[in-house]
Amino acid sequence: MASTPLVSAPSRNGHDAANPPTPDQSADRGSLLGRLARGLAGQVQRRIPRADLDERDPDYIREQLPWMWMLASLWFRGEVRGLGNIPDSGPVLLVGNHSGGNLTPDTTIFTLAFSTFFGVERHFYQLAHNLVLAMPQLAFLRKFGTVAASSENARQALDSGAALLVYPGGDFEVHRPSWERNKVDFGGRKGFIRLALDRNVPIVPVVSIGGQETALFLSRGERLARLLMVDRWARLKVLPLSIALPWGLNVGDMLGHIPLPAKITIETLPAIDIRKEFGADPDVDEVYDHLMRLMQDTLDALASERRLPVIG
Amino acid sequence: MRVGEKIEVSAPIDRVWEAVADPERVLSFMSGVTRWEVDGDRMTGLGARYRVLFRVGAAEIGGLIEVVESDEPCELAWTSVLGIDQRGRWRLRELPGGRTSVELRMAYGVAGSGIWGWLAERLASPTVSGHLRRSLRQLKRLIEYEQLRERAAARRAARAA
Numbered sequence: 001m002a003s004t005p006l007v008s009a010p011s012r013n014g015h016d017a018a019n020p021p022t023p024d025q026s027a028d029r030g031s032l033l034g035r036l037a038r039g040l041a042g043q044v045q046r047r048i049p050r051a052d053l054d055e056r057d058p059d060y061i062r063e064q065l066p067w068m069w070m071l072a073s074l075w076f077r078g079e080v081r082g083l084g085n086i087p088d089s090g091p092v093l094l095v096g097n098h099s100g101g102n103l104t105p106d107t108t109i110f111t112l113a114f115s116t117f118f119g120v121e122r123h124f125y126q127l128a129h130n131l132v133l134a135m136p137q138l139a140f141l142r143k144f145g146t147v148a149a150s151s152e153n154a155r156q157a158l159d160s161g162a163a164l165l166v167y168p169g170g171d172f173e174v175h176r177p178s179w180e181r182n183k184v185d186f187g188g189r190k191g192f193i194r195l196a197l198d199r200n201v202p203i204v205p206v207v208s209i210g211g212q213e214t215a216l217f218l219s220r221g222e223r224l225a226r227l228l229m230v231d232r233w234a235r236l237k238v239l240p241l242s243i244a245l246p247w248g249l250n251v252g253d254m255l256g257h258i259p260l261p262a263k264i265t266i267e268t269l270p271a272i273d274i275r276k277e278f279g280a281d282p283d284v285d286e287v288y289d290h291l292m293r294l295m296q297d298t299l300d301a302l303a304s305e306r307r308l309p310v311i312g
Numbered sequence: 313m314r315v316g317e318k319i320e321v322s323a324p325i326d327r328v329w330e331a332v333a334d335p336e337r338v339l340s341f342m343s344g345v346t347r348w349e350v351d352g353d354r355m356t357g358l359g360a361r362y363r364v365l366f367r368v369g370a371a372e373i374g375g376l377i378e379v380v381e382s383d384e385p386c387e388l389a390w391t392s393v394l395g396i397d398q399r400g401r402w403r404l405r406e407l408p409g410g411r412t413s414v415e416l417r418m419a420y421g422v423a424g425s426g427i428w429g430w431l432a433e434r435l436a437s438p439t440v441s442g443h444l445r446r447s448l449r450q451l452k453r454l455i456e457y458e459q460l461r462e463r464a465a466a467r468r469a470a471r472a473a
Contacts (some may be wrong), residue, residue, distance in 0.1 A: 015317075062422060063424045063425045063429070064425075065422055066422055066425045066429040066432035067432070068371060069370065069373075070428070070431065072370035073368075073435075074369075074370030074435070077370070078369075079370065080371070080372075083372065092334070112371050113370070113371050113372070116365075116371040116373045116374070116395070117365065117372050119394050121394060258371070
């Protein structure tokens with residue numbers, strides 16, 4: 001459920017535009033590849049369903065909790081700590097580091113934990129990459145409260161009083177190499193801080209470990225993504241390479257993979273009221289650095305608890 | 313799925329009732345319970361509501377429960393209002409010699425969850441049964457130890473007098 005950075009100037013569905021931005025559009029306007037990329041971009045955009053917070057279905061979520069519980073408990077031996085740090089009511093921005101390729105087991109486990117802790121009645125939304133929502137087989141995610149990552153959707157969710165989970169690192173972080181598994185990497189994306197300030201909501205950092213051990217992630221494949229122009233037509237900056245079941249060498253991870261049963265541990269940290277801690281007009285860079293330090297320290301502590309990869 | 317465990321406590325039934333009906337003491341003997349908070353004005357008795365959470369596997373599961381039967385000092389039953397479907401019951405029975413039989417039952421599940429729900433309920437049952445068994449043992453230890461301390465304190469007071 002990799003999310004994208006929060007952007008502005010939304011239109012249909014809360015996205016940038018029906019045609020994604022292409023800075024050097026004029027240069028390749030005439031080229032075959034350029035036209036193909038624009039055509040595919042249009043196709044992807046058309047497939048993204050219009051964001052509607054009302055699509056979240058508490059009864060549906062409730063009925064899915066058993067298989068989520070089995071997956072989380074038996075396969076991933078999930079452990080979620082500190083949910084009591086999330087304010088009991090009101091809007092809150094949950095900011096997590098993201099791992100596990102396109103399957104992102106940390107999101108499944110956290111959604112289960114949040115839904116059982118606070119009850120499915122508490123409104124809870126997650127921002128996801130456009131491509132995730134464009135896939136017909138993942139349409140069920142909308143019932144879980146998954147909406148396309150955009151500043152408009154994020155504002156709408158927070159204004160409704162909901163808890164909103166964002167992964168600023170998104171596709172960039174989720175496909176980092178396995179040897180960087182214990183590194184929080186948002187790629188400098190700070191839009192979530194401006195969002196929290198704009199809506200005056202607390203930020204709750206959510207730090208997870210184990211997801212990047214569910215396969216051997218080799219490379220983000222940024223060069224490959226540029227070469228094949230997937231950054232144009234799918235808003236993907238990466239085309240990851242990994243060794244994963246059942247494919248062996250897995251390029252793109254578009255069909256997903258069978259994740260190794262790595263132990264996933266998630267720690268929810270105390271809520272941060274930005275204006276209370278950083279003053280009435282906080283410096284976004286300072287808040288970002290503080291948050292990154294806090295999350296990295298927590299991830300380091302979680303990493304020190306692990307004896308072996310996958311086993312935990 | 314319904315699970316239940318039973319134990320005998322060497323204490324009068326009123327003493328056991330005091331412990332099981334007091335929401336402030338639940339956390340001291342209930343295994344796996346991470347939260348048991350009063351919700352509303354009513355602390356105990358019929359209609360009292362509590363927000364409860366049990367740790368089972370990867371999640372803390374629970375919700376809002378309401379006391380639907382309070383027959384002092386024998387029966388205390390609750391059912392869920394929000395969250396996972398659950399019913400629970402304390403069944404206390406007086407035994408000869410100032411002893412009490414204590415039974416704790418719990419039924420849980422997710423209505424409408426089909427085969428996955430059926431399977432998850434069965435997979436969770438050893439954990440839930442284990443929590444109930446440990447809860448009863450801890451309740452027994454707590455009450456009997458309290459009695460011992462009180463008797464010892466009474467003996468010390470008598471000697472001092």
